[in-house]
Amino acid sequence: DIQMTQSPSSLSASVGDRVTVTCRASQSVSNYLNWYQQKPGKAPKFLIYAASRLQSGVPSRFSGSGSGTDFTLTISSLQPEDFATYYCQQSYSIPHTFGQGTNLEVK
């Protein structure tokens, strides 16, 4: 299985901050990398596919980059509704695997 490792596991930030979450794959996944946002008690919400393509309706303050084994999710200016847990996920090989999550908290 391809292991997905996110860093940091948790992050404290303030409204207006620029934040970056990193996801590293144990082997190359090309650009087959997606990002999701999950709030407590809710299902994950799909944000970004193919490493950098924003899902329709997702605010432009979210962006993704990377290829191969190293990827980043950036939120350019944090909004109150962005405090949540973020997961990366690879679909390059079976089984599809997720990172362990990055919990973005209010500082």
Added chain:
Amino acid sequence: QVQLQESGPGLVKPSQTLSLTCTVSRGSVSSGAYYWSWIRQHPGKGLEWIGYIHYSGSTLYNPSLKSRLTISIDTSENQFSLKLNSVTAADTAIYYCARELMVRGSGDCFDYWGQGTLVTVSS
């Protein structure tokens, strides 16, 4: 937009079979562009892909669960289902159904999810 809703028992005894159904509305499971997936989340933990089914009946399972798992589809009812047998406490989790979109040249992604249902394995 498409909606998915899980249903099934919230409590299953050890060694028995966990059975869940996902009902799809405002969309069709017969669309060839999608797989229909199950994903679970152990309490307070990360996400684990369980497997998927295509309307053609083809399936792909997580090898870690394959020996205990069956995913089926009922196009007439616009539903797909999960059966996991010989369950233990380790199968206690929130189970989500999701639509898996195939993106040419970029892999798959889970673009719509059900709200999730907690299944507890306990005697």
